[in-house]
Structure formats: structure tokens, C-alpha cells
Amino acid sequence: MASLMKNVTFRQLRTFVEVARYLSFARAAETLHLTPPAVTMQIKELELAIDLPVFDRQGRKITLTTAGEYFLVHAKRMLAMLKDADNAMARFRRLETGLLTIGMVSTAKYFVPRLLARFRVEHPGVDVQMQVGNREQLVALLHNGEVDLAIMGRPPKELATRTEPFAAHPLVFIAPPDHPVMQIGHPPLAALEPYPFIVREQASGTRAALEQFYQEQRRDLRIGMEMPSNETIKQAVMAGMGLSFCRCTPWVWSCKAV
Structure with a gap:
């Protein structure tokens, strides 16, 4: 046939x-x-x-x-292979043209655009596209060949990838400045247990890191609310709706690290 x-x-x-x-x-x-x-x-x-x-x-x-x-599934693979071949031929031709697709977690949007602005100055012939998502979504994009690289906190163990750390991005507990735990100085984890946490969705890398930390410390995590947006979590913490755990980004300065 x-x-x-x-x-x-x-x-x-x-x-x-x-x-x-x-x-x-x-x-x-x-x-x-x-x-x-x-x-x-x-x-x-x-x-x-x-x-x-x-x-x-x-x-x-x-x-x-x-x-x-x-x-x-097969169509995405074929298109990804064609893009890889095109990039390889471009390197042989020493051409600095094409499309660079970058996936990134939402907290990376505070610094990645500045890096890309410098990249565009040095490589004006390269077009750049950005996709923002949580960790699970980025892993899926990498698996399907829909992004050339991804910027996230923890490299995916489920994929054969090359990883390169390039910036510190610490995780911190945050609370409103007038919250009772802020009167303790450096409160132990046990002091946070009575208070509800505002957390990211299950697919978020930050949520996974928080739950893993509590499991390692053998402490109970009290989840009061889930929100898919870091900005919304910031506003909720400032309004006194609970504590949170997040990547240390400029907006944390509006609250206070515990």
C-alpha cells in the first residue's frame, strides 16, 4: 500500500x-x-x-x-525537527536570523525582558517570542518542541535537557509588615502553622517546593486559598488574607520576608 x-x-x-x-x-x-x-x-x-x-x-x-x-503529537514533532534542521543550517551559513521561542515561569517576567532587550541589540536579526506559564506547562512545551528554551526554578527531571544556572532566585516566606509573626524576629516554622497560606496552583514549581519543604520538616501546611497569579497573591497578603511563599521578586518588597 x-x-x-x-x-x-x-x-x-x-x-x-x-x-x-x-x-x-x-x-x-x-x-x-x-x-x-x-x-x-x-x-x-x-x-x-x-x-x-x-x-x-x-x-x-x-x-x-x-x-x-x-x-x-506527530505534527508537533515533525515541525520541531524541521526547526532544528533550519537552525543547524543557519549555523553553517553563519546567519543570525530566525525565531527564538522562550518559555518562562511568571516570576521570570521581572528580569527576562531586560535580558532580551540586550540580546536584541546584539542579535537584531533574531525574532523573539515569549510564552509564560507554570512549570507543568513549560515542561509540556519543551516536550512538544514548542519552545527552544525554558526559564524555570527547577530543571525537569522527566526530560533529557541541558540546564544552565545563571541567576539566583531565592524562595521566601512573606507576610504583611504588621502581621503577628513579624514581632518574633526570625520566627521558626512552627510559628507559621496557625496561619493560612495563600499558595499557587498544584502545577506550579513554587507550590511543589513549599509542599516538599513542609514534608521534609514534618510540619503541617495550612492552605487557605489557591491563586494562579503572583500579583494577586501579593495583593492578598498585603490585605491580610494570609501568609505566602514565593520567589523573591521586586514585588515582595511591598510585603516583607519572614
């Missing part, structure tokens, strides 16, 4: 991945700088080439079929 895949183009793969990302032909068209009919045509040609539907269409709502979910 002749292979159907030989008729699939990389343009169709990229279009398919973008439609799958947004589950929207219109948003994929904006990202790809195409018209919605052109995106629809690319998907139809892809489905003809592989002889399977990749999307279920119900009015304006679309979802991936089972075949589409499997094909998406």
Missing part, C-alpha cells in the same frame, strides 16, 4: 497545529496571516491526504477527533 503521508506539506502541518491550539479557524488565520478560507482549505487538503478527519465540526465549534489528537 502506498503511503498517504507523502502528500502532506509542512504548511498543512503548521496550519493544523495552530487550529488545534486555538480550536478556531479564525484565530489560526490571524496567527498565520492567512484568510479563514485559506486555513479551511489547508485543513481539507490535509484530511484528504491522510484520508481521515482531524476535526469534528458542530456549527462554529470544533474539536479534535481521536485521529486528530494522535496526529497532533
